[in-house]
Amino acid sequence: MAIDGLDLISSAHYGAAGPPHEQWRELRSQPLTYFEPDGYEPFWAVTRHADIQEISGRPEDFCNGEGIVILTQEQIDERETSDIPMLMKTIIEMDPPDHRMFRKVASGFFTPRGIERLDEIVTESAKTVIDSLGSEGEADFVEKITQQHPLRVLSTILGIEPDQEAKLLELTTQLFGGEDPELQREAENRSDAMLALFMDFFTMFNDIIQDRRANPRDDLATMLATATLENGEPLGDMETLGYYLIIFNAGHDTTRHSLTGAFQAFLNNPGELRRIRDDPSLVKSAVEEVVRYSAPVNYMKRTATRDLIYDGHEIKKGDMFGLFYASANRDAEVFEDPDRFDVGRHPNRHLGFGWAEHYCLGAHLARASIHALIEELAARMEWMELAGTPDYVASSFVVGPKHLPVRYKVSA
Numbered sequence: 116m117a118i119d120g121l122d123l124i125s126s127a128h129y130g131a132a133g134p135p136h137e138q139w140r141e142l143r144s145q146p147l148t149y150f151e152p153d154g155y156e157p158f159w160a161v162t163r164h165a166d167i168q169e170i171s172g173r174p175e176d177f178c179n180g181e182g183i184v185i186l187t188q189e190q191i192d193e194r195e196t197s198d199i200p201m202l203m204k205t206i207i208e209m210d211p212p213d214h215r216m217f218r219k220v221a222s223g224f225f226t227p228r229g230i231e232r233l234d235e236i237v238t239e240s241a242k243t244v245i246d247s248l249g250s251e252g253e254a255d256f257v258e259k260i261t262q263q264h265p266l267r268v269l270s271t272i273l274g275i276e277p278d279q280e281a282k283l284l285e286l287t288t289q290l291f292g293g294e295d296p297e298l299q300r301e302a303e304n305r306s307d308a309m310l311a312l313f314m315d316f317f318t319m320f321n322d323i324i325q326d327r328r329a330n331p332r333d334d335l336a337t338m339l340a341t342a343t344l345e346n347g348e349p350l351g352d353m354e355t356l357g358y359y360l361i362i363f364n365a366g367h368d369t370t371r372h373s374l375t376g377a378f379q380a381f382l383n384n385p386g387e388l389r390r391i392r393d394d395p396s397l398v399k400s401a402v403e404e405v406v407r408y409s410a411p412v413n414y415m416k417r418t419a420t421r422d423l424i425y426d427g428h429e430i431k432k433g434d435m436f437g438l439f440y441a442s443a444n445r446d447a448e449v450f451e452d453p454d455r456f457d458v459g460r461h462p463n464r465h466l467g468f469g470w471a472e473h474y475c476l477g478a479h480l481a482r483a484s485i486h487a488l489i490e491e492l493a494a495r496m497e498w499m500e501l502a503g504t505p506d507y508v509a510s511s512f513v514v515g516p517k518h519l520p521v522r523y524k525v526s527a
């Protein structure tokens with residue numbers, strides 16, 4: 116099959132057809148394939164598990180600092196005139212040694228022990244969203260459950276008051292809406308829309324930062340608002356704001372899509388939910404399988420920092436690479452029967468949280484959130500079935516269903 120680069124990178128294609136698993140299967144026959152899709156930056160597609168590990172482990176050769184998203188020509192043109200990139204850089208777009216120094220600011224909070232203190236919030240939130248379904252009926256599970264659960268958890272740790280949650284949800288949905296017209300903010304052009312979005316985020320988070328500086332508490336919001344780097348410099352206002360943004364934005368839609376992915380997988384494989392009900396110790400491996408299978412972070416970009424040879428190809432400084440985690444997670448070299456959803460899969464060395472230098476900072480929190488929801492689901496969902504066709508967000512970056520209509524019966 117002749118593979119069109121647009122199938123890998125066009126947000127519209129993802130919106131229409133979901134992730135391109137067939138194309139990836141074919142591309143995995145070789146380490147790198149070069150694409151020059153119409154209207155996008157040219158890039159090398161990296162689709163195998165081993166090559167993504169290799170490239171992620173060499174930040175000195177393949178950096179994040181030149182951006183993490185493969186841009187459209189329109190975005191390149193807009194960037195040249197926009198102020199946004201100058202305002203702030205978040206840790207995901209940093210490289211060593213700065214990256215390590217800035218990552219340390221929050222890494223203590225996100226360790227398994229640090230996350231344990233959130234157990235109650237996470238469990239309570241999972242219970243509340245399932246309670247909100249009532250005893251039986253029909254609902255869009257994205258709207259009712261999967262976007263609410265991470266919103267509640269992240270808002271709590273970042274100090275956002277409940278009456279601000281809806282506004283925050285609207286902002287993050289617009290930020291990650293890709294080219295989806297249903298999700299985009301109305302504005303003259305995309306650049307104006309993005310600037311307005313950043314100003315809204317700024318206002319919301321800045322109020323919290325100022326409050327925590329005046330009234331410190333034992334929470335992540337205070338940790339960020341009062342942080343000092345290991346070189347003794349306090350974190351500046353823009354850097355603090357950048358941290359808020361990256362934690363909320365990297366944490367919300369990713370967790371939402373993995374939870375929606377879990378529902379989809381259980382709807383298509385009801386026997387797997389029964390397995391968990393019969394043996395609740397399977398929840399832990401089910402969480403990993405959900406992240407492998409749904410892979411909400413579809414890809415990340417890397418840029419070559421120098422001329423080099425990779426697998427016999429001459430790579431030029433500035434060449435871009437799309438690391439397709441969602442493809443690596445179906446690599447038959449690593450996973451037996453990779454297209455099967457198996458809640459007992461072991462080992463499960465998926466790359467859904469990335470690898471090495473930029474490995475997901477919030478992975479333990481994401482796991483805890485998914486764990487709590489699957490536990491609640493296995494205990495209380497008496498039956499559920501699809502009540503319509505799920506559709507996908509038109510985005511090739513953070514990927515997942517936009518709506519998931521379900522008929523259900525839940526016990527108290």
Ligand code: HEM
Nearest residue numbers: 206207365366369370373412415468469473475476477481
């Ligand atoms: C299932 C949910 C999640 C998935 C699939 C996911 C996936 C990822 C991936 C693939 C990366 C690597 C980026 C790269 O290679 O450049 C990453 C980085 C990151 N994630 Fe997550 N993530 C999830 C949830 C979260 C949560 C809940 C938070 C915060 C509360 C979070 C915060 C971050 C941050 C801050 C980074 C940047 C780390 C760095 O650059 O050092 N993520 N995530």
